[in-house]
């Protein structure tokens with residue numbers, strides 16, 4: 001198909017007719033329009049898409065808008081670029097019509113205030129993964145939200161499913177950021193992703209039933225499924241072409257937007273194949289989205305956003321976007337499962353503390369949450385660059401960085417014969433809390449996971465100095 005295969009009329013008509021929220025950023029609207037055209041096969045697999053200049057000219061929009069939309073389509077695997085030959089639509093499996101429209105823009109609100117310094121320095125080690133920039137947390141704004149949350153009606157126990165306003169804010173956020181069309185009645189507030197996974201395992205899996213867990217992956221997930229006596233199999237995102245190997249499993253846990261800890265993304269063809277398989281077999285897909293808010297580039301659509309057959313359960317958390325001590329996360333579940341999950345919630349603990357949920361709802365509703373995330377995304381990008389620079393000027397310069405970029409940590413590969421667990425133990429004694437990569441994949445290659453989000457320039461420099469002291473001698477002895 002030549003470039004004119006996608007005409008102004010096709011797209012213009014489509015943009016007009018679709019229910020895409022006009023408040024969304026222009027690139028996001030174009031992305032959704034194109035994605036829908038691709039999924040509905042209005043634009044065929046293998047077709048070449050127009051150049052950014054041609055499409056921008058045809059639609060009367062800026063080239064940057066088209067570029068951003070194309071980048072997002074490429075990042076999610078709907079377009080593939082061939083060196084020097086332009087961009088083509090990927091060959092994707094067929095799927096029933098999907099939810100792809102109507103995202104809502106996040107609301108803009110009150111003025112931002114300078115940070116109040118923390119009363120005490122929080123104690124975490126250098127280069128410790130999964131710790132956000134606590135020195136940059138908007139303490140005053142959070143305190144204000146907490147203050148407003150304590151009034152007499154809220155001293156009573158709340159809804160075991162979770163505070164209604166918080167659930168509403170969460171669906172608004174997920175709609176704007178991740179393209180998820182869900183109702184607040186589908187959200188169950190949890191004490192974090194970990195508890196979300198525990199609820200899923202308890203409700204959906206009986207002893208002896210087969211489940212598939214991703215490698216590399218968070219060991220806490222495995223503990224949950226061991227606990228219910230599941231028969232555990234493993235898979236890697238790269239091996240998902242062979243669906244037959246997983247045909248028996250009743251449930252899969254996957255991190256499609258950003259693998260933990262390597263950061264890679266599951267492309268659209270594999271997402272669609274997974275959804276089809278889950279539908280055929282009546283199995284569940286659990287989307288663990290723990291690590292995706294700080295991916296480089298625009299926010300990727302959730303797997304949940306493509307599912308119209310109620311097979312995906314989405315697990316989210318505020319541990320990384322706000323602070324791990326908050327202990328608030330959520331599940332977004334198919335409507336048919338809600339009653340069962342709420343009943344389980346009543347049995348386990350009757351629901352979470354009301355004031356913290358009310359404060360979080362206020363923090364989201366008044367725009368503090370989205371502002372904080374925007375700032376942190378910028379800051380983490382800078383901190384990552386600083387750490388990469390320090391490493392490349394150090395004795396560790398030859399060790400490859402193997403993760404996908406962005407995020408709150410980077411992964412450094414070590415020589416194959418090295419024991420990364422032993423190295424991590426020596427580092428902890430020096431005050432550096434790097435994690436061994438084999439903690440997340442015991443059969444994988446050795447490496448170190450180095451957090452950078454919580455550390456300013458001085459702490460990063462000190463961390464790299466200590467790394468050099470521990471790792472450097474072994475490198476020079478090779």
Ligand SMILES: Cc1ncc(COP(=O)(O)O)c(C=O)c1O
Nearest residue numbers: 192193194218260290317319329
């Ligand atoms: C991939 C992944 N999922 C879930 C969790 C649990 O997070 P939470 O603090 O929300 O319970 C973690 C924590 O490190 C994680 O890495």
